[in-house]
Structures are given as C-alpha cells and as structure tokens.
Amino acid sequence: MQNPPTPDLSLLARQWGATAVPFSQLSWLATPHSQQAIAMLDQAAALRSVVLLDGPNGVGKSALVGRWVQQLEPRLYRPLVLTHASLSASGVLSAITAQLGKPSSGIRAQNLARIEAALGELGPIVPVIVWDEAQQYSTSSLDEVRL
Numbered sequence: 001m002q003n004p005p006t007p008d009l010s011l012l013a014r015q016w017g018a019t020a021v022p023f024s025q026l027s028w029l030a031t032p033h034s035q036q037a038i039a040m041l042d043q044a045a046a047l048r049s050v051v052l053l054d055g056p057n058g059v060g061k062s063a064l065v066g067r068w069v070q071q072l073e074p075r076l077y078r079p080l081v082l083t084h085a086s087l088s089a090s091g092v093l094s095a096i097t098a099q100l101g102k103p104s105s106g107i108r109a110q111n112l113a114r115i116e117a118a119l120g121e122l123g124p125i126v127p128v129i130v131w132d133e134a135q136q137y138s139t140s141s142l143d144e145v146r147l
Contacts, residue, residue, distance in 0.1 A: 034064055041068050045077055045128055062132050069130060079128045085136030089144040092137075096129075096145070 037053065044051035053061050069079040080099045087095060093111040094104035100118035105111055119127060129145065131137065 028067060034060070037064055038068050041065070045072070045126065048126060065130055065132070069128070072128065074125075076124075076126060077128050078122055078125050079130060081130045081132065082137075083132045085133045087137070087141055089138070089140040092141045092144050100127075 041051060041053075043049075053065060055061050066081075069081060072079055078100075080096055082092060082095055084091075084095070090106065090108055090111070093108060093115065094106070097104040097111045097114045097118070100115060100122075102114040102118050105114070131142075134142070
C-alpha cells in the first residue's frame with residue numbers, strides 16, 4: 001500500500017473557484033501555545049514516550065504535528081504518519097509496512113515480519129507513529145499497533 005500522490009493544490013483551488021492557494025507550505029504563525037506543544041512533542045520523541053495532542057476541531061492540531069514531523073532530524077527519527085481513520089487493523093499494518101519502505105501484503109504475518117525487519121534496519125533511529133484523528137480508528141486498528 002503506497003501513499004497517494006500529493007495533489008496539485010493550485011489545480012484543486014481553481015476547481016473551487018479560487019485564484020490561488022491561500023496559504024503556502026511556509027505559512028506558519030508560531031504562538032506560545034504552539035511552541036510549547038512542539039517542545040512537548042520533542043520531549044516525548046526523545047523519551048520514546050506516548051503523547052496525546054487534544055483540542056477542539058479546527059484549532060490546527062494536524063497542522064502543528066505535520067510541521068513538527070517535517071522538522072524531525074532524519075538521523076534520529078523516522079515518522080510514520082497514519083491519516084486514514086477508515087483503515088482496518090490489517091490496513092494499518094500494511095500502511096506502516098509501506099511507510100517503512102517494505103512491500104505491503106494482505107497477510108498479517110508477512111506484514112509483521114516485514115515491519116520487524118524494517119525496524120531492525122533502522123538501528124538507532126526511533127520510529128515515531130502519528131495517528132491523526134486517532135479517535136476515529138477502530139479499537140482493533142489501535143490494538144494492532146499496541147500489541
């Protein structure tokens with residue numbers, strides 16, 4: 001399972017009647033709250049800990065985490081970002097397998113073996129799993145990674 005291609009945002013904007021994309025990838029308003037959240041995410045990654053970023057709809061949690069993931073040092077961390085809450089438990093394993101650069105399979109045991117091999121190849125690099133909209137995933141999907 002591969003990630004879908006990145007859409008041409010200017011084309012999508014024109015389809016909706018916009019003359020341009022309203023914000024660039026570089027647009028970011030750093031606030032004390034966002035800086036504090038990024039510092040906490042950095043600390044959680046350094047400690048190999050679990051963190052829950054919670055807040056009302058539309059406040060920029062996904063944007064903040066997306067920006068944070070982009071600035072992670074690739075020699076230290078390997079982000080694995082799951083954004084499709086409709087994935088089944090086996091779909092989650094397939095997505096992680098693909099993001100680790102291994103061919104994914106519909107067979108759970110094969111995906112687990114490939115994930116284990118890929119994690120071994122990472123050596124000291126810490127995998128960072130990001131569940132966007134985690135509350136939307138099924139319990140079995142969340143359990144698959146927990147186990």
